[in-house]
Amino acid sequence: MKIMKKKFKKMLLVECDLGGPEAGAALGPNALYSLLGENAELVDVIRCAEISDCHNTTPQAHNLKEINDCLYQISQSVSEFFKKNQNESLGIIAGDHSTACGSLAGLKTANPDARIGVIWIDAHADIHSPYTTPSGNVHGMPIAAAVGADHKKIAINSIDQETHAEWEKTKRLSQSSFTLNDLVYIGIRDLEQQEQEVLEQHNIPHYSVSSVSRLGGTEVATAALKYLEHCSSIYVSFDIDSLDAELVPGTGTPVTDGLDAFNTMKIISTLAASDKVKLLEVVEINPLLDQGNKTTELVARILEGVF
Numbered sequence: 028m029k030i031m032k033k034k035f036k037k038m039l040l041v042e043c044d045l046g047g048p049e050a051g052a053a054l055g056p057n058a059l060y061s062l063l064g065e066n067a068e069l070v071d072v073i074r075c076a077e078i079s080d081c082h083n084t085t086p087q088a089h090n091l092k093e094i095n096d097c098l099y100q101i102s103q104s105v106s107e108f109f110k111k112n113q114n115e116s117l118g119i120i121a122g123d124h125s126t127a128c129g130s131l132a133g134l135k136t137a138n139p140d141a142r143i144g145v146i147w148i149d150a151h152a153d154i155h156s157p158y159t160t161p162s163g164n165v166h167g168m169p170i171a172a173a174v175g176a177d178h179k180k181i182a183i184n185s186i187d188q189e190t191h192a193e194w195e196k197t198k199r200l201s202q203s204s205f206t207l208n209d210l211v212y213i214g215i216r217d218l219e220q221q222e223q224e225v226l227e228q229h230n231i232p233h234y235s236v237s238s239v240s241r242l243g244g245t246e247v248a249t250a251a252l253k254y255l256e257h258c259s260s261i262y263v264s265f266d267i268d269s270l271d272a273e274l275v276p277g278t279g280t281p282v283t284d285g286l287d288a289f290n291t292m293k294i295i296s297t298l299a300a301s302d303k304v305k306l307l308e309v310v311e312i313n314p315l316l317d318q319g320n321k322t323t324e325l326v327a328r329i330l331e332g333v334f
């Protein structure tokens with residue numbers, strides 16, 4: 028039997044569902060981890076507060092106070108890992124997408140001089156701020172937090188004092204780990220007007236689902252890596268709602284007309300093969316919404332050979 032050498036053998040779990048519309052995504056990391064087999068080595072488990080314990084005093088960014096506590100822990104854990112294991116890679120399985128800016132902050136802290144590129148595989152652009160969010164859900168905001176953007180010129184919300192104070196803290200914790208010049212999207216198809224404007228203004232490249240079907244996952248991933256050629260480290264965020272809604276019932280914000288499993292597997296394996304890809308994060312599995320274990324099992328299969 029051929030023993031495959033998996034790139035992301037060391038795993039961090041982040042159990043958080045404070046950033047999405049409902050509870051359950053905090054159970055995703057364990058559900059997926061339990062399918063990975065004994066080769067996956069756990070480096071840390073970070074548990075965020077439970078929704079029922081949050082007072083939600085930040086109406087334009089729900090539960091942001093508790094999410095900030097979580098971001099701090101993630102950033103510490105990730106930076107410690109990379110300081111100790113300079114040439115290694117880390118896999119993260121997180122709950123909702125709100126904590127991704129914490130992972131990026133950790134990578135940045137460990138390598139302050141690195142120019143970090145980001146490949147964001149998602150149905151959504153997740154580039155809102157509390158000033159532009161339609162829902163107040165923080166899982167729609169991690170990119171704005173990571174780059175330190177408010178988008179005040181295109182605001183639709185005025186934000187209260189506490190939301191303001193916590194958002195300032197989120198941006199501080201996120202440490203401007205990268206810039207919008209070093210971002211590529213794959214699979215996005217459900218964006219608000221404000222997000223469209225930000226993407227156009229910054230000329231952020233995105234590969235649509237139809238371009239992935241036309242060109243193939245390998246070619247798209249290769250092109251994304253090429254676009255980020257000048258970056259020294261790359262972070263990949265894989266939101267499972269990038270996949271077609273039919274394939275992933277166990278996620279909080281499913282969107283139709285998404286990626287197929289084969290091309291997604293090609294994208295992930297091509298990205299993972301790049302030495303520059305240091306962090307691969309998988310998010311938004313919600314076992315409470317799943318049909319049996321259909322979603323988690325599919326994601327585990329997509330990650331086979333990588334995680």
Ligand SMILES: NC(=[NH2+])NCCC[C@H](N)C(=O)O
Pocket residue numbers: 123124125151153155160161162163164166167168217218219266268280311
């Ligand atoms: N990571 C996610 N699933 N994000 C969904 C965001 C949906 C919508 N754009 C919002 O901000 O509420």
Ligand SMILES: [Mn+2]
Pocket residue numbers: 124149150151153166266
């Ligand atoms: Mn997302």
